[in-house]
Amino acid sequence: MSNIATNSRPPEAVYIHIPFCTNKCFYCDFNSYVLKDQPVMDYLHALDREMELTVKENPPGVINSIFVGGGTPTVLKPDEMEFFLKSIRTHFPNWNKDIEFSMEANPGTTDRDKLEVMKAGGVNRVSFGVQAFQNELLEGIGRIHNVDDVYRSLENARAVGLNNLSVDLMFGLPNQTVEMLAESIKKALELDLPHYSIYSLKVEENTLFHTLFNKNKLPLPNEEDELQMYLLLMSSMEEAGYNQYEISNFAKPGKESLHNITYWRNEDYYGLGAGAHGYARRQRHVNIKGVNPYIEASRKGLPRLNTYAISEEEAMEDFMMVGLRMRAGISGAAFLAQFGKTMEDVFGKSLHKMLNAGLLEQENGIYRLSKQGILFGNDVFGEFVGALTEV
Incomplete structure (x- = not known):
């Protein structure tokens, strides 16, 4: 499908941002806020208003992919999740029969009740932020789950009939060795999932890791080890029958992420929620980032921080x-x-x-x-x- 088509018809992909987390990971520079005392329902109502105004301005066609990212969308309670998913269905009612509806999840935030609500609301693909299979590494990057939570979360997902699952792993982490990554890849592949995303750590500004890095207190692997890690993961994935369809993403045939391919083909997509980016009709926009400012702005119109034409x-x-x-x-x-x-x-x-x-x-x-x-x-x-x- 050529991009010229997407310029003359509505976006067919929707990104929605849920900015709440149980805690802030040490490497994370995403637009996310610790959940405690946040006005979650007010935020979901604001999102509902943004969806309503967005589809009025640029009506949707048939939606091929929806991706809910964060933050950690699965920190929503089952009733909040149900309201949120109903909002999506209301404003974007026309779905491709083979729609890919992905939601990011943290191991340990997905009990069966919540997963059942997700499945009933149309979610059919879940991406778990696992990052590593060593508890000491997870603790060292500020994750609150442990390895047992990973297995339990995947078991819960499969129990409710969610089988299109992906996990994220990271390499180049502080104190991580090539052997540790080899163990993580081995354990990840034993799960026999359709999709894996494997990213190298980037030390981003405004993170705890950036502060430590500047003080020379972040024990990162050396460049040679990091290269060995990347070569190892590519060869391990290939041997296990996974196609490296993008620099950091590996899938069984036919299980590539449709939504991410929209980005990589530079096609149009709706971007909704605090701090979300969208791209339609050669215009990019960025939404207001803070939760309360976003809620306030959505009462008056589209909660834009910036909109600019792309030459x-x-x-x-x-x-x-x-x-x-x-x-x-x-x-x-x-x-x-x-x-x-x-x-x-x-x-x-x-x-x-x-x-x-x-x-x-x-x-x-x-x-x-x-x-x-x-x-x-x-x-x-x-x-x-x-x-x-x-x-």
């Missing part, structure tokens, strides 16, 4: 950067369909530079990362950042 140059850069994250690569035909120009005419110099460096490969009008390019993805993406828009 054709920026849209072309985005197409290259996010598209090259996918192992399938980017198609010259899709670029031409969206922009009416050939990829070579616009980015020929950068493409040839990356081909000559052995970081890209090209076949039948498709450019994709080479095996070497996967390891140096940021260098490749950086080649297209500002390539057309820098003055």
Whole structure:
């Protein structure tokens, strides 16, 4: 499906942000707030209003994917969850019969009652933030679950009939060794899930880890170990029959995340909730971040912090950067369909530079990362950042 179609019809993907967490992880810079004393129902009513105003302004078509992220959406109590899911169904009523409806979850926040409410409300895919299979590592990154919670949560999900499950793992964590990651991958693969996301730790500003890093008190693995970790996870996943369809994501055939592919193809999507980003009709928006300011703003209209038009140059850069994250690569035909120009005419110099460096490969009008390019993805993406828009 070419992007030109998404510019002339409504978004087919919905992202919704639930900003509450039981506690703040040490590495997290997401827009999230500790749950205690938060006005949860007021927030859900505000979300309902934002949905109502959004679909009035840009009516939805058939929705192919919904993704509820956070924070930790599963901190909602069953009655709150039920209200929230009913809101979604009310304002986005027309679902593809094969819709992918994902919700992020923390192990330990998903008892059967809540999972049953989720399933009844249409959720059919759950992504658990596991991160590691060593309790000492989990404690060291500020997670409140333990390894037993992981097994119990997955068992509960399967018991209510939720089988399209994914787990997130992390590597490059403080005090993590290559052997520890090998153990985590082995235990994760023993779960025989359809999908795994495996991310390297990035030390982000405004996090506890950033403070420790600046004081030289964050014992991170060295670069060589981190490279070994990435090579190990790629080879382990391949041997187990998982396709690395994107730099950090592995799936059994047909179980790739539809919603994330929307982002990587630079297609339109609704973005709802505090701090959420949306992209439609070549316009991006960012919502107000704080919970109470978001609630107040939604009483007066759309709770926008910022809305800005994306120029054709920026849209072309985005197409290259996010598209090259996918192992399938980017198609010259899709670029031409969206922009009416050939990829070579616009980015020929950068493409040839990356081909000559052995970081890209090209076949039948498709450019994709080479095996070497996967390891140096940021260098490749950086080649297209500002390539057309820098003055």
